[in-house]
Amino acid sequence: MIEAPIFGLILAGGESSRMGMNKAELIYHDRPQWAYAAQLIAPYCRTVYFSLKDENQLPDMDPELVIVDAVHGSGAISGLLSAFDKQPNAAWLILGINMPGIDRALVNRVFRQRNPEVSATCISVNNKPEPLLSIWEPSVAGELKTFAQSGKNSLRKFLEQQEIQAVEIDSSMAFKLDSVDTPAERENFLRKGRK
Numbered sequence: 001m002i003e004a005p006i007f008g009l010i011l012a013g014g015e016s017s018r019m020g021m022n023k024a025e026l027i028y029h030d031r032p033q034w035a036y037a038a039q040l041i042a043p044y045c046r047t048v049y050f051s052l053k054d055e056n057q058l059p060d061m062d063p064e065l066v067i068v069d070a071v072h073g074s075g076a077i078s079g080l081l082s083a084f085d086k087q088p089n090a091a092w093l094i095l096g097i098n099m100p101g102i103d104r105a106l107v108n109r110v111f112r113q114r115n116p117e118v119s120a121t122c123i124s125v126n127n128k129p130e131p132l133l134s135i136w137e138p139s140v141a142g143e144l145k146t147f148a149q150s151g152k153n154s155l156r157k158f159l160e161q162q163e164i165q166a167v168e169i170d171s172s173m174a175f176k177l178d179s180v181d182t183p184a185e186r187e188n189f190l191r192k193g194r195k
Contacts, residue, residue: 006111007083008041008045008047008049008092009094009095023098024058026100034050040107050066051076075155076094077154079094080144081144089138093135095107099133102177109123109167110167114165116137119137119143120140120165121135121165
């Protein structure tokens with residue numbers, strides 16, 4: 001079987017309403033999170049794109065690297081479907097912008113254990129798939145679109161119905177997958193990083 005080429009997608013199209021400012025521009029790891037996330041997955045991808053709600057969400061971003069969400073308010077599923085519209089024969093390595101604890105070791109594990117014969121390869125903790133650090137194969141695009149058209153928008157629920165390659169990690173490492181969506185969560189993440 002010929003493996004589809006991998007393109008990267010940083011999911012950064014959210015409103016950031018709970019954070020009060022654009023989560024993509026917050027500084028983690030001595031640089032804005034969008035830059036850190038792109039650098040993290042770039043070695044595994046032909047090109048890294050940014051899923052945004054509109055072209056102005058990251059004003060300094062190269063427009064060639066922006067994929068505007070086709071449907072607003074549908075979350076990550078809209079970003080992924082918009083990516084499949086742009087490159088239908090590609091596999092997509094996706095990473096949520098609100099997960100600054102993800103490191104190269106986790107991305108590398110997903111990449112090395114990729115199984116192109118299933119719908120997706122993703123990190124999993126206690127048999128719970130994490131859709132926002134995963135590789136989605138092109139064969140899943142049609143079924144994902146049908147799922148979204150039925151009014152559903154949870155990538156995790158979709159994965160739970162699919163044959164996937166689960167890259168199980170120990171629950172002691174689950175904190176790396178924490179979603180940082182509020183100022184208090186950000187402060188807690190930064191405090192942990194100083195220890």
